[in-house]
Amino acid sequence: MSSDLIIDVTPSEIVIALQENKKLVELTRERSGAKFAVGDIYLGKVKKIMPSLNASFIDVGYEKDAFLHYLDMGPQFATLNKFVRIASSRKNKVSSLSRIHSEPDIDKEGKVNNLLKVGQKILVQVAKEPISTKGPRLTSEISIAGRYLVLMPFSDKISVSQKIKTTEEKNRLKKLVQSIKPKKYGVIIRTVAEGKKVAELDQELRRLVDKWETTFNKLRRAQPPSLIIGEMDRTTALLRDIYHSNFNSIIVNDQSVANEISDYIGSIQPDKKKIVKFYKGRQPIFEHYGIEKQIKASFGKTVSFKDGAYLIVEHTEAFHVIDVNSGNRAKVGLDQETNALDVNLAACNEIARQLRLRDMGGIIVIDFIDMHQASNRQKVYEHMKEIMAGDRTKHNILPLSKFCLMQITRQRVRPEENIETAENCPTCKGSGKIVPTILFADELDGKVKYVLKDLNKKKLNLKVHPYIAAYLTKGFKSIRNQWFLKYIRWVNVESNSTYSYLEYHFFDENMEEIIL
Template identity: 85%
Template sequence: MSSDLIIDVTPSEIVIALQENKKLVEFTREKSGAKFAVGDIYLGKVKKIMPSLNAAFIDVGYEKDAFLHYLDMGPQFSTLNKFLRIVSSRKNKITSISRIHSNPDINKEGRITEILKAGQKVLVQVAKEPISTKGPRLTSEISIAGRYMVLMPFSEKVSVSQKISTNEEKNRLKKLVQSIKPRKYGIIVRTAAEGKKVADLDQELRRLVDKWETTFHKLKRASAPSLIIGEIDRATALLRDIYNPNFNSIIVNDQAVCNEITDYIDSIQPGKKKIVKLYKGNRPILEHYGIEKQIKASFGKTVSFKNGAYLIVEHTEAFHVIDVNSGNRAKGGGDQESNALEVNLAACDEVARQLRLRDMGGIIVIDFIDMHIATNRQKVYDHMKDVMANDRTKHNILPLSKFCLMQITRQRVRPEEIIETAEKCPTCNGSGKIMPTILFADELENKVKYIFKDLNKKRLQLKVHPYIAAYLTKGFKSRRNQWILKYLKWVKVEPNTSYAFLEYHFFDENLEEIIL
């Protein structure tokens, strides 16, 4: 399976699109300077204790207080709290956490009022980004993720990913990591570590420990609330989690981000940095690689997937509902049961893709086409588990009920990706009425004249819908050629498939839009 990563960097946001076999499977957008990403570590202050919830609200600088439950504090919370007190003191100079004596683990059945009080400073990590009206969800079980392992300060436990194929490899990695890890650190070995040499693991372990030890200096002068360790940017974090040798290309339209990704790829797999390419085309990068079209086709309420079959996707605050419809397949040959099985199996592929693409979390209920044979329902269940195996997000799939309903729970750590595909007409502004089409060409003519005569622009680029572009450029006596001969200045007409039918925009010689 080939994978391509397309990254669109603009001043306001960064857009990341992952394609597998040229099909869009993941799409994320992040505002520039966005805060409170999963993995960020903050020095927070306890704002309010909620004994009835056995939880506390923590001020980490977000507009709404973050939520910390007692069960998310971790068994080593007392040791972490002791570390915070020692490091925050200006008199102490801690160079390694191995010098800090561990306190006993907190009681699993305990109450939060026994450990926290209002105004207390706590070291916390974002477990869930702010979603809807809720603030961030926090944990005090601090972890720092790398490509091959996850570092957990104040824990001594070493565990290995269950996805690693053989017990021999699991045992090799466990013994290897136990031999190189420092005291007072726990390690979770990730799937990407399979087959790696001790030098690769030791290099990353040292880097993760160094990253954690930056807190020694930051906490000494930090005041709550403040960011202590920020997660790496979304593009590099995504690469850290999904990169594999099958990647064909990573294409980005920004030189600085391109350099960062090239350095990262070179650090984890020297010799593969050539797959990182800088896009220099004039067309928008997402349009050039067909991402824009796939977005329009994949994020609507109705999603077609095979031979006329389609999904209807509905969202509520608590859960998501996906209805599978056979469409015109009902008119085809074969009996109803075999047709239903074929459509349902194909629907599994598209549902798995939609869950990753929209990053849907919580409870998902799928209403498959009715099947009366139990073995067919089992086939659909087994196929869904197979196609969901590539989903990195934690999930749980329940077998189909006799009514052919399937329930899936999928971890939600950031807001769902929602893109409105229905467009408000820029020409009529939703009124349903537009100017007479016979006057449209005259309107363009008047604006071209104004730009060249009054604004004295030297060159002009006009972006329009492909149908309008064809009309303006067809033949030797086309409108475009008439403008060039009339004003003796260059005019370029460029089609843009994302524009509405009568939408148009003018750009000058510096490719800056001319607002009229």
Template identity: 80%
Template sequence: MSSDLIIDVSPSEVVIALLENKRLVELTREKSGAKFAVGDIYLAKVKKIMPSLNAAFIDVGYEKDAFLHYLDMGPQFSTLNKFMKIASSKKNRISSLSKIHSLPDINKEGKVTEVLKAGQNILVQIAKEPISTKGPRLTSELSIAGRNLVLMPFSDKVSVSQKISSTEEKNRLKKLIQSIRPKKYGVIVRTVAEGKRVAELDQELKRLVAKFETTFQKLKIATAPALIVGEMDRTTALLRDIYTPTFNSIIVNDAAVADDIADYIATIAPEKRKIVKTYKGGQPIFEYFGVDKQVKASFGQTVSFKNGAYLIIEHTEAFHVIDVNSGNRSKAGVDQETNALEVNLAAAEEVARQLRLRDMGGIIVIDFIDMHGAGNRQKVFERMKEAMGDDRTKHNILPLSKFCLMQITRQRVRPEEHVETAEVCPSCKGTGKVMPSILFTDELSSKVNYIFKDLNKKSLTLKVHPYVAAFLTKGIHSIKRKWAFKYFRRITVEGVNAYSFLEYHFYDDNLEEIIL
């Protein structure tokens, strides 16, 4: 399986599209200057204790208070609190966790009022980003994630990913980490560490420890609420988690971001640095690589997937519902049960893709086409498990009921990706009425005249729907050529498939849009 990463960088956001075998499977957006990402560590202040929930509301600087449950504080909460007080002290000269004496673990069955009080400063980490009307969800079991390892301060445990099947390799990695880890640090060995040498793991471990120990200096000058350790940007974090040797290319439309990604790739796979390329084409990067078209086809309430079959996807505050429909799909001479099985097997693969693509979390209920055979229901269940094997998000799949309903629970750590595929007509602005089409070229001519005469632009690029582009450029005496001779300026007309019929945009010689 080949994988490609297409990254669209704009002043307001970075959009990352992951393609597997040229098919869009993940789409993530990161707003410029975005805060409260999963993994960020904050010095926060306890705002309100909720004994009935055995939890507390915490001020991390977000508009709504974050939520911390007692069970998410972690057994080493007392030691973490002690560390925070020592590190925040102006007289502190301690620069290593090994010099801090550990306190006993907090009681598993304890109450939040026993360890927290309003106004108290604590160290917390974002476990879930703000979603809908809810603020961030927090944990005090801090962790610093790397490519091969996850560092767990204040812990002494070493655990190895269950996805590593070889018992011999698990034992090797566990012994290796136990021999190199510093005191007061636990480590989780990730799946990609399989087969890695001690030098590479030791280098990464030292880098993660150094990253965490910057908190000693930051806590001295920080005032709650304040960001203490920031997770790397979403682009690099995604690469850290999903990069595999099967990556064919990573294509970015920004040279500076491409250099940053190339530098990161060089640290984890030096021989793959050359797969990072800068896109310099005139078309928008997502349009050139066909991402825009896949986005329009994959989002929305109805999604077609095979031979006329389609999914209907509905969202509620409580859960998501997906209905499988065979549409007009039918095969002569094939009984209903076989036909239903074929549609359901194909639907399982598309549902798995949709869950990753939209990052749907919580409870998902799928209504498959009715099948009477228990063996056929088991086949659909197995296909779903196989299709979701590449999904990194924690999930649990239950077998189909006799009514062919399947329930999936999938961890939700950030808001669901939503793309509105229905567009308001840019010509009529939703009114249902447009100017006479015979006057459309007159409007364009008027604006071209204004751009050259009043704004004194040296050249011009006009982007329109391909049909309009063909009309403007057809023949020897085309409208485009008449404009060029009239103003003695260079004019380029480009067709953009994503535009609606009468939509148009003007760009100057620096390819910056001219707002009229």
């Protein structure tokens, strides 16, 4: 399987598209200056204790208080609390975790009001980003993720990813990490650490420990609420989690971001730095590589997937519902049961892709086409498990019921990616009425005159639908040439296939839109 990453960098956000075998499977966006991302560590203040929920609300600087449940405080919370008191003290001279005496683990059946008080300082990590009307979900079981290892301060345990199958390799990695791990730190060994040498793991472990120990100085000066350790930007974080040797290319339309990614790839696999490429084309990067078209086809309520079959995707407050329909698909010679199985198996592939692409979380209920044979329902269940094995997000799949309903729970840590594919007509503004088409050229001509004469723009870029672009530029006596003779200034006409038929936009020499 070949993978490609296409990254569109704009002043307001970075949009990251992951393709597998040239098919879009993930789309994530990071707004510039975004806060409260998963992994961010904050010094917060306890605002409210809720004994009935055995939870508390913490002020971390978000508009709504963040939620911390007792079970998310972690067994070593007492030691963490002691660490915050010591590190926040101006007299503190401790610079290593090994010098702090560990406190006993907290009681699993304990109560939050026995550990926290209103106004108390507390070190927390974002476990789930703000979603809808809810604030961030927090944990006090701090972890710092690297590519091969996850560092767990205050813990002494070493855990190995269950996806590493061989017992010999698990034992080798455990012994190796045990020999290089500092005291008072736990480590989770990730799947990609399989087969790695001690030098690579030791280098990353030292970097993670150094990153954590910057908190000693930061906490001394910090007042809640404040960010103590920020997760790396999402582009690099995504690479850290998904990068593998089968990546064909990473294409970016911003030179500085391309350099950052190239440096990161070089640090983990120097011979693959050449796969990072800077896109210099004039056409938008997503349009050039066909991402825009795939986005339009993959989002929305109805999604086609094979020979006329399609999905209906509905979202409610409680859960998501996906309905599988065969449409006009019917193979000659196949009975109803076999045809239903064929469509359902194909639907599994598209559903798994849609869950990753939209980052759908919570409860997902899928209504497959009815199948009467239990063996066929089992085939669909096994196929869905196999396809979903490649999904990095934690999930659980239940077998189909006799009504051919499948339930999936999928961890939700970020807001769902929701793109509205239906467009308002830019000509009628959604009213259903448009100006006479015969006057369109006159309207365009009037606005070109206004921009070039009244606004006195030296250069003008006009983006329109490909049909209109051809109409404006075709022939020696084209409308564009007439503009040049009339205003003695060249109008650069560009076609954009994502525009509707009579949609147009003007841009100046810096490619900033001219709002008329």
